[in-house]
Amino acid sequence: MRRLVIRPGATGDLIVSLPALEYLRTGYLEIWVAERNVPLIQFADVVRSIGSTGLDLLEIDPPPRLIERLRSFDSIVSWYGASRPEFRAAVERLALPFRFFSALPDRKVHAVDFYLEQVAPGKAGRYPRIDCAAEREDFAVIHPFASSPQKRWPIEKFREVARRLPLPVHWCAGPGEPLDGAVRVDNLYELARWLAGARLYIGNDSGISHLAAAVGTPVIALFGPTDPVVWAPRGSRVLSPLQAVEPADVVAAVCKSGHSYFIRSPKLGAS
Numbered sequence: 613m614r615r616l617v618i619r620p621g622a623t624g625d626l627i628v629s630l631p632a633l634e635y636l637r638t639g640y641l642e643i644w645v646a647e648r649n650v651p652l653i654q655f656a657d658v659v660r661s662i663g664s665t666g667l668d669l670l671e672i673d674p675p676p677r678l679i680e681r682l683r684s685f686d687s688i689v690s691w692y693g694a695s696r697p698e699f700r701a702a703v704e705r706l707a708l709p710f711r712f713f714s715a716l717p718d719r720k721v722h723a724v725d726f727y728l729e730q731v732a733p734g735k736a737g738r739y740p741r742i743d744c745a746a747e748r749e750d751f752a753v754i755h756p757f758a759s760s761p762q763k764r765w766p767i768e769k770f771r772e773v774a775r776r777l778p779l780p781v782h783w784c785a786g787p788g789e790p791l792d793g794a795v796r797v798d799n800l801y802e803l804a805r806w807l808a809g810a811r812l813y814i815g816n817d818s819g820i821s822h823l824a825a826a827v828g829t830p831v832i833a834l835f836g837p838t839d840p841v842v843w844a845p846r847g848s849r850v851l852s853p854l855q856a857v858e859p860a861d862v863v864a865a866v867c868k869s870g871h872s873y874f875i876r877s878p879k880l881g882a883s
Contacts, residue, residue, distance in 0.1 A: 613638040616682070618690040619645050620662055621715065622759065623800065623819025624843070626652060627826050629691075631738040632727040636689055644692075651801035652742060652823075662692065671702040682708050689731065691715040717842055724846050739846050742801075742826040746808035752777055753807060753824065755784040755815035756791070763817045765834045765854055767791075770814070772859040777866065779811060784820065814862060816854075821845050832865050 615638040619629055626649045633643065634655055643653050647661035662668075666678045670693075682688065687709055693699030694712040703710045717726040725736035756770040774781040784807075785794035797803035803820070804827050807813060813824035814832045817840075825831045825845035833844055836854030844850045849865055851857045 613686045614640045614684065615642070615687040615689065616685040617641065617643045617656075618662065618667070618688065618692040619643065620692045621646065623649055623652075624817075624822040625715075625819075627740045627742075627819070627822040628723040628843075628846075629727045630740040630742070630826070631724055631735075632731050635728065635732045635735065638687070642685070648800060651799050652804070654743065654801070667692065670706075671696070671698045674702070674706070679706060679708075682706075685709060687711070689713070720839070720841055722844075722846065723842055726842075740822070740826045741828075742804050742823070744801075744805040744808040744827050746805050746827070748811060749809045751780045751782050751810055752812040752814065753782050753784050753795075753810045753829075755813070755818060755820045755824075757785060757789045757820075758816035758818040762837055763854070765816055765857065769857075769859050769862075773814065773862045776859065776863045777812075782810070784815075786820065812866065814866075817843065821848070832862060834862070 615636060617633055617636050619626060619633060626645055637655065641656045642658040643656040644660050644662045644665055645653060647663055650659050650661055653659040666675050669675060670678065689711050691713050694714055700712065713730045717723050724738065724740060728735050728738060754770050754774060756767045758764045783791055783794040785791040785796055797806055800823065804823050807824045807829050808827035810829050813829045815821040817833065817835050817838050821831055821833050822845045825848050831845055831848035833848045833850050834854055834857055835844055835850050835852040840850045840852050851861055851865060
């Protein structure tokens with residue numbers, strides 16, 4: 613069977629969907645995702661950026677090559693266009709083999725389980741996993757950013773935590789995130805490999821926190837206002853609500869389990 617999976621969304625959205633996407637593997641699997649997320653898909657036969665396919669033109673003036681491409685698949689599983697009546701109408705008019713799923717959890721269940729249950733009922737409880745060949749080194753990573761100001765713990769408090777940690781700290785920042793001296797790796801898979809070498813990661817509710825958890829690095833995630841029951845990186849230690857967290861709480865979370873906290877958890881990545 614030839615299957616196409618279309619998963620739009622930011623990095624965190626993709627990562628919590630990984631167990632669902634992997635379950636959809638067939639004889640031939642092609643996946644379309646946001647351009648930045650393309651390097652993270654290591655298990656498909658072909659990976660394309662949604663923007664490069666012309667998919668946004670399907671409901672307006674679809675290129676013949678796009679229609680031909682879509683018709684070459686036996687199955688198309690899509691979180692793209694699920695809430696857009698015009699897009700769904702175009703799919704129906706063209707008789708394309710789409711199956712749509714809601715892109716946002718509609719109940720209080722972890723996002724990983726929500727997406728996996730959509731395609732594989734009864735398979736809940738899995739962990740997103742990105743395999744990276746990396747040797748654990750003695751440093752911690754702090755990524756003090758998030759997609760919105762409401763999700764960001766004050767950077768001064770991150771700096772206080774860094775001063776009190778028992779190992780060196782490397783700061784991490786993405787494109788457009790202002791932080792002098794930060795490590796910046798544009799390719800997300802290469803960033804994942806670097807994060808996999810850290811003994812500890814501390815960050816906000818962000819895609820990079822999900823990325824660190826997916827490669828097996830111990831994660832302390834500072835959450836708010838998003839519900840951590842639904843959106844926290846699976847396997848992470850969560851401190852919430854954000855406005856109530858103090859540097860001493862983060863340091864205590866690091867030290868609570870002693871040295872064992874800096875060792876890769878065998879539960880991470882379990883299927």
